Amino acid sequence: MGEQTLSALAHVLDPVVDILVALAFPVASVVIVGACFLFMFGSAERAWTLIQNAGLGYVLIQVSLLILNVLKQVGNAV
Structure with a gap:
């Protein structure tokens, strides 16, 4: 039973991670398009901040899947 x-514990976060990975690109795209509108209205500093945050969030969500897989393999090896 152990x-x-x-x-079960190793796969408990799989659905959550799959949903985050699936939603990361559309959400980041919408934020970047919104930042482009801020450029047009003269708010360049806020636009760059939004683009940086959207890009960093997208990359971290995509990498989280890799990190979880590595942790699972390390746990299986031990």
């Missing part, structure tokens, strides 16, 4: 519990 092995089944560990297997």
Whole structure:
């Protein structure tokens, strides 16, 4: 029973991570388009901040899948 519990805990975040990865690109795209409108209205500093935050958030969400897979493999090796 201990092995089944560990297997369940290892995959408990999979649906959440899959949803985040699927939504990351559309959300980042909308934020970047909104930042482009801010450029047009003369708010360049805020626009750059939004673009940087959207890009960093997108990259971190995409990398989180890789980090979780590495942690699972390390846990299986131990």
